[in-house]
Amino acid sequence: MSEVKAFNRWSVEGIAVVDEGLKNYITLEPKIVPKTGARYAGDRFHKSKIFIVERLINKLMQPGHKGKKHTRYSGYCGGKSQTTYDLVEKAFRLVEQKTKENPIKVFVKALENAAPREEIVTIEYGGARYPKAVECAPQRRIDIALRLFVQSSYQKAKDSKKKSYEYLADEIIGAYNNSNSSSAIAKKMELERQADASR
Numbered sequence: 015m016s017e018v019k020a021f022n023r024w025s026v027e028g029i030a031v032v033d034e035g036l037k038n039y040i041t042l043e044p045k046i047v048p049k050t051g052a053r054y055a056g057d058r059f060h061k062s063k064i065f066i067v068e069r070l071i072n073k074l075m076q077p078g079h080k081g082k083k084h085t086r087y088s089g090y091c092g093g094k095s096q097t098t099y100d101l102v103e104k105a106f107r108l109v110e111q112k113t114k115e116n117p118i119k120v121f122v123k124a125l126e127n128a129a130p131r132e133e134i135v136t137i138e139y140g141g142a143r144y145p146k147a148v149e150c151a152p153q154r155r156i157d158i159a160l161r162l163f164v165q166s167s168y169q170k171a172k173d174s175k176k177k178s179y180e181y182l183a184d185e186i187i188g189a190y191n192n193s194n195s196s197s198a199i200a201k202k203m204e205l206e207r208q209a210d211a212s213r
Contacts (some may be wrong), residue, residue, distance in 0.1 A: 019044055020048060021111045030095075031122060036156065040122060042065070048067050048068035059175075059204065062156075066121070067121070069160060070160055071099055075098050078164075086170065105117075105179040105180075108180060108183035109121070117186075124186045124189035124198075127196035127199065128159040128189040128199055128205060131150055132205065132206050133148060166196075167179075170198050
């Protein structure tokens with residue numbers, strides 16, 4: 015039986031999740047066409063069982079909130095799964111071209127590097143509000159990292175000559191190298207610094 019490859023091009027053989035906390039939440043079961051069509055949307059926590067590349071594609075279709083300006087970010091693809099499928103494939107081709115490595119491996123490592131371990135919540139005592147550091151749940155860590163990749167690449171592509179898939183590839187490579195050129199890494203560092211100060 016022939017091996018199933020992501021996009022019928024890249025193998026996931028030998029790719030391992032190093033971060034123990036994320037092992038059960040990054041699924042590396044490849045699909046030629048990573049699109050389940052929201053088959054499991056009603057099942058709680060089922061999104062963690064979906065191929066991680068499909069989760070990136072889904073996030074590109076609905077990038078999520080940023081500063082209470084949701085419409086500003088969701089107008090790019092608006093549910094067009096073929097558009098986002100092509101966008102991710104182009105981004106992965108660019109990652110492969112620039113790093114000379116398997117882009118799925120680069121993406122998984124970038125996710126591990128960009129996933130924040132702590133974040134801030136606000137608690138209220140007698141009318142006064144205080145920030146408090148809390149540990150970030152594993153599934154939420156992945157969600158935040160994906161959201162930061164997508165929102166950053168869309169934001170940079172706005173009014174730019176470069177395409178959004180080029181910025182997405184740059185984000186993934188920056189996070190893979192743990193570089194501050196990646197907005198996801200910079201945001202993670204800021205979050206963890208704030209959490210450290212709020213202990």
